[in-house]
Amino acid sequence: MQTKYEISDKERENIFFFVLTVLTFFRYSYFGFDYTPYLDDYVQYSFYPSFPDPWQNILTGGAGILLTRPLAGLADFFLWSRFYENLGVIPAIISLMYGVSGVMFSKALKKFDVSAGPLFFAVFLFLPANSEGTYWISASTRIVVSLFFISASILAAANEKTLLFFLFNFLSMWFYEQTALLSFAVGLFVSIEKKSPGMLMATFLSALALFLFYFNFASKGDNAHRMQIVAATEVPSNVLKTARSFFEVLFNVNFKILTRGFARGFNTIAKDFSILWISVLTILTSVFFALTQNIKKTETKLKKSLLVGFVLMLVPLAPFFVVENSVFNLRNLVPSLPGLAIVVDAIFDVRGKRWAAALSAVLIFAFSISSVSEVGDYNYTANRDALLAQKISQQTKADTAKISVKINTPKYYTQNAPYNDHIMSMTGSDWGLSGIVRTLSNNRKVVVETVHQK
Secondary structure, three states: OOOOOOOHHHHHHHHHHHHHHHHHOOOOOOOOOOOOOOOOHHHHHHHHHHOOOOHHHHHHHOOOOOOOOOOHHHHHHHHHHHHHOOHHHHHHHHHHHHHHHHHHHHHHHHOOOOOHHHHHHHHHHHHHHHHHHOOOOOHHHHHHHHHHHHHHHHHHHHHOHHHHHHHHHHHHHOOHHHHHHHHHHHHHHHHHHHOHHHHHHHHHHHHHHHHHHHHHHHHHOOOOOHHHOHHHHHHHHHHHHHHHHHHHHHHHHHHHHHHHHHHHHHHHHHHHHOOOHHHHHHHHHHOOOOOOHHOOOOOOOHHHHHHHHHHHHHHHHHHHEEOEEEEEEOHHHHHHHHHHHHHHHHHHHHHHHHHHHHHHHHHHHHHHHHHHHHHHHEEEEEHHHHHHHHHHHOOOOOOEEEEEEEOOOOOOOOOOOOOOOOOOOOHHHHHHHHHHHHHOOOOOOEEEEEOOOO
């Protein structure tokens, strides 16, 4: 007699997490992960690794890339640069890591009675404004990798594995200042929740090591200008400026990327007649919705979730309160997304629980369509930059110290929401063009001066 096999709650949850990770990977897959180097990518993954005696000239001396964000610098030099001829491998790997980090955050937060349901995933993993911090390699290799270790640390803490917590908490702090603060806040939270002196000590040891390192070395590297602390009297104005920028990105810029991006992304899909891609996205979001409906619900605490969410959202903004001449970019929103996602999910868990699954699926579908437009704009800008830089490089000889070029390239090509560095062409900065031409021409010292044509 044939018996009917029923999927257990654990198996259903594992399938759900697998589908979620595939969705996160699929989000940037429309162009087949065909990635052209963009701005800093040339320098970090080709130019610096080409130097002789790298420890003396690049890592600890010269540019001194290990003197700030040391693990990011080591990974750039010894890991990610190996993929320079096939850079598309990196956003594919990063996308998988980001999806897995969402899974680990959710599993751990629920064990601490903190809300992390379907809307948590929609906001944290798919919010349109996060593309700068999750797709552009020079940003994602810092932010996403760090978030991956933070999520691993909180899951280790939830499972009372103190040594693993210490390892992941320590590693997560050496990639990016914002995520270092997020990691510290997460460490304090789990230490209090678990009433664990060991976890508390591990958190403070990691933070102390980072503080001592930055105190002694941050002023000696190429990023020293980013570490200048403002006078105490300037902090209130920095707080207000950061708050304005944060809400501008979260609401205005994000809305533009969603609406314009969805229209432009859908237009691209229609023109390409990409029935397979849109069909796979539809199937994946439908499966996401169906599984979300049937996954066993866990009880969470609203006040606790809101408190934790707001703290984790605000803590990563702290560097902008105290650092001189700091500018908030779209990538700087990403470290605040775990906290924001908790807040949104907690509110809907009370006010719109019955609609959360359907709303999440619809949002993930729409956000993924807008990502087609965002990635397309990155590719277009990067390719235009490459063509221009190659022409300039052909005019650059080995002994050329300075070259002036007349250009009419705009700061921003057509895109959904121009904002600060977001998908800015290389001529929008005083460092972008020189860095790319140095890489392509093998002339390590040439300076490119631009004369903009009217």
